[in-house]
Amino acid sequence: MQPIKTIRSTTVVMPSTNIDTDQIIPGRFLTTTTKEGLGEQLFADWRYDASGAIRPDFILNQPAAKGCRILVAGRNVGCGSSREHAPWALLDYGFLAVVSTEIADIFRNNSLKNGLLPVIVDEATHAWLLANPGAEVTIDLESTTLTLPDGRSVRFPIASFPRYCLLNGVDELGFLLAKDPAIRAYEARHAQ
Amino acid sequence: MTTPMTMFEKVWAAHEVVPETADTPAVIFVDLHLTHEVTSPQAFSVLRERGLRLRRPDLTLATMDHATPTRTEQVFGGAPITIDSAAKQIRQLEKNCADFGVELLGMQHRDRGIVHIIGPELGVTQPGKTIVCGDSHTSTHGAFGALAFGIGTTEVGHVMATQCLLQNKARTFGVEVEGLLQPGVTPKDLILAIIGKVGVSGGTGHVFEYRGAAVRAMSMEQRMTVCNMSIEAGARAGMIAPDDTTYAYLEGRARVPKGAAWQEALQRWRQLPTDAGAVFDRSVTIDAAALEPMITYGTNPGMVVPISSRIPDHRGDPVFDAAMRYMGLNPGEPIQDAPINVVFVGSCTNGRISDLRAAAAVLRGHKVAPGVHMLVVPGSQDVKRAAEAEGLDVVFREAGADWRESGCSMCLGMNGDTVAKGQYSVSTSNRNFEGRQGVGARTLLASPETAAASAIRGRVTDPRELMNG
Ligand code: SF4
Numbered sequence: 001m002q003p004i005k006t007i008r009s010t011t012v013v014m015p016s017t018n019i020d021t022d023q024i025i026p027g028r029f030l031t032t033t034t035k036e037g038l039g040e041q042l043f044a045d046w047r048y049d050a051s052g053a054i055r056p057d058f059i060l061n062q063p064a065a066k067g068c069r070i071l072v073a074g075r076n077v078g079c080g081s082s083r084e085h086a087p088w089a090l091l092d093y094g095f096l097a098v099v100s101t102e103i104a105d106i107f108r109n110n111s112l113k114n115g116l117l118p119v120i121v122d123e124a125t126h127a128w129l130l131a132n133p134g135a136e137v138t139i140d141l142e143s144t145t146l147t148l149p150d151g152r153s154v155r156f157p158i159a160s161f162p163r164y165c166l167l168n169g170v171d172e173l174g175f176l177l178a179k180d181p182a183i184r185a186y187e188a189r190h191a192q
Numbered sequence: 193m194t195t196p197m198t199m200f201e202k203v204w205a206a207h208e209v210v211p212e213t214a215d216t217p218a219v220i221f222v223d224l225h226l227t228h229e230v231t232s233p234q235a236f237s238v239l240r241e242r243g244l245r246l247r248r249p250d251l252t253l254a255t256m257d258h259a260t261p262t263r264t265e266q267v268f269g270g271a272p273i274t275i276d277s278a279a280k281q282i283r284q285l286e287k288n289c290a291d292f293g294v295e296l297l298g299m300q301h302r303d304r305g306i307v308h309i310i311g312p313e314l315g316v317t318q319p320g321k322t323i324v325c326g327d328s329h330t331s332t333h334g335a336f337g338a339l340a341f342g343i344g345t346t347e348v349g350h351v352m353a354t355q356c357l358l359q360n361k362a363r364t365f366g367v368e369v370e371g372l373l374q375p376g377v378t379p380k381d382l383i384l385a386i387i388g389k390v391g392v393s394g395g396t397g398h399v400f401e402y403r404g405a406a407v408r409a410m411s412m413e414q415r416m417t418v419c420n421m422s423i424e425a426g427a428r429a430g431m432i433a434p435d436d437t438t439y440a441y442l443e444g445r446a447r448v449p450k451g452a453a454w455q456e457a458l459q460r461w462r463q464l465p466t467d468a469g470a471v472f473d474r475s476v477t478i479d480a481a482a483l484e485p486m487i488t489y490g491t492n493p494g495m496v497v498p499i500s501s502r503i504p505d506h507r508g509d510p511v512f513d514a515a516m517r518y519m520g521l522n523p524g525e526p527i528q529d530a531p532i533n534v535v536f537v538g539s540c541t542n543g544r545i546s547d548l549r550a551a552a553a554v555l556r557g558h559k560v561a562p563g564v565h566m567l568v569v570p571g572s573q574d575v576k577r578a579a580e581a582e583g584l585d586v587v588f589r590e591a592g593a594d595w596r597e598s599g600c601s602m603c604l605g606m607n608g609d610t611v612a613k614g615q616y617s618v619s620t621s622n623r624n625f626e627g628r629q630g631v632g633a634r635t636l637l638a639s640p641e642t643a644a645a646s647a648i649r650g651r652v653t654d655p656r657e658l659m660n661g
Contacts, residue, residue: 018511032281081328
């Protein structure tokens with residue numbers, strides 16, 4: 001995993017609340033056995049019509065969305081299915097952060113584990129971001145701040161462990177594997 | 193005197209390998225890891241890439257359910273699986289399980305089924321265990337007083353490699369269900385009402401514990417229906433304290449302890465329920481006696497109304513407006529009598545034998561309305577055999593419904609069992625998200641009774657109109 005320090009990008013805004021992981025990546029694309037290439041199917045049913053043609057009115061199909069790394073979404077983004085294909089698809093497409101007032105538990109966890117930064121902001125900041133699509137925003141993981149174009153900065157919450165892992169490109173499996181002695185002791189205590 | 197603890201806190205404390213610190217999450221031991229074809233391939237790949245073994249094959253059980261066909265000729269007759277990528281995924285799971293020594297209840301195995309149905313059936317789901325699976329409806333197993341939750345594929349890899357997970361402790365949420373459900377009102381209606389009340393993100397960061405008279409009165413299968421949908425209120429898990437109903441269900445099942453070990457297990461399990469005086473971080477109270485059958489009208493499970501009432505009018509709320517557009521329904525209209533095209537009875541929410549019995553009881557002696565396709569998919573092969581032994585398959589077939597092999601099927605439409613664009617489906621599953629049952633499919637979630645009644649009439653129907661007594 002690449003270390004993440006700072007993400008600076010214009011935003012794509014999808015104001016709907018409760019954007020579930022079935023929308024982010026519909027179930028019929030989950031028969032893949034790899035993580036690659038899912039960006040193609042990101043938001044498939046919103047991006048393409050039944051014949052597979054591009055829906056020009058959908059935000060990701062508009063020129064301003066090109067190259068945007070930050071997705072600002074309505075409240076409770078990522079609810080529903082635990083499919084990790086959702087953050088894989090967002091990352092494969094090119095997003096590096098998802099910003100909302102509320103991010104569903106499993107999606108948030110899955111995002112952190114893949115280097116997609118879940119950023120929870122207060123209502124006022126969120127409202128500003130929703131009202132100003134395409135704003136250039138800076139997210140700094142070192143200081144855990146999101147900075148608006150006018151220089152206003154807000155802190156966002158992130159537990160110290162995933163923050164450490166993201167900043168250093170460390171994967172959590174290595175950390176867990178190093179706990180082997182404690183795991184063995186636990187297993188010994190609980191052996192029938 | 194020790195501090196009173198909730199059931200969640202007891203199970204959590206018993207599984208801490210390394211406690212949480214200010215800087216690191218807890219390391220939690222996993223007693224049972226269930227896995228299936230869709231969320232495991234990339235985790236097995238990580239093991240291969242890093243040259244790791246699967247640490248505890250004895251605590252891991254695999255099955256295939258999500259992408260599997262439900263047509264008998266494809267399951268047992270050697271007919272090709274229609275979707276190539278699904279067939280490949282199934283073969284990949286077979287290879288992965290063989291390579292890593294994981295027990296697989298494969299395509300033709302008599303114990304195969306939806307992962308959350310077979311755990312309890314086999315008796316591997318037990319009180320006090322930590323149970324995980326790469327699937328959000330793992331919350332189902334909480335009906336036994338287990339701490340059971342869904343994880344992503346990276347975490348599936350963590351459990352494979354270490355039998356542990358890094359977790360921050362959740363907060364607790366007591367869901368007090370007072371009174372008893374009226375006849376014709378089911379646990380599915382109860383959980384839909386709870387989600388309607390709490391909201392689809394109301395449980396975020398929390399573990400529910402369902403309590404109260406209505407919960408105690410439920411069978412294990414009914415409790416599973418309730419715990420199953422905890423995730424639809426945003427909760428990581430839902431739990432119900434084990435009691436004599438739980439022990440009676442488990443006793444004698446294939447994989448529960450026997451003899452002295454059973455007695456010893458019972459003693460342990462009896463310590464699990466929340467202590468008197470323990471405090472939940474949050475709580476909510478629901479009056480079960482006041483409920484009627486519930487049905488969803490929108491595009492998330494919280495958009496739900498009593499079946500006799502009208503679709504609410506929240507025009508101006510963008511989520512509501514979008515849902516109305518997608519569903520092709522109008523604010524203020526009665527939901528009852530809305531025409532339907534498809535009825536699906538099945539899934540890990542309502543695919544157990546008691547659910548099929550309930551649907552068959554409504555359907556018996558009736559026909560599925562012309563133009564309606566009704567699909568009945570048992571939750572497991574064991575459920576299928578039990579249903580056939582009772583002649584339920586005959587009831588469904590004679591009514592004109594399709595009777596299939598077990599699997600997730602139309603719950604998420606991965607295997608090609610889908611609802612066509614624009615069609616209305618009354619479904620006993622758990623998610624009415626846009627496109628969940630097929631591109632453009634319009635899903636109304638309800639109980640098996642409501643689904644069967646609606647199949648007969650060809651429109652949304654209160655099952656009490658068709659039930660005797
Ligand atoms: S039946 Fe539906 S909800 Fe249950 S495990 Fe299968 S796909 Fe998931």
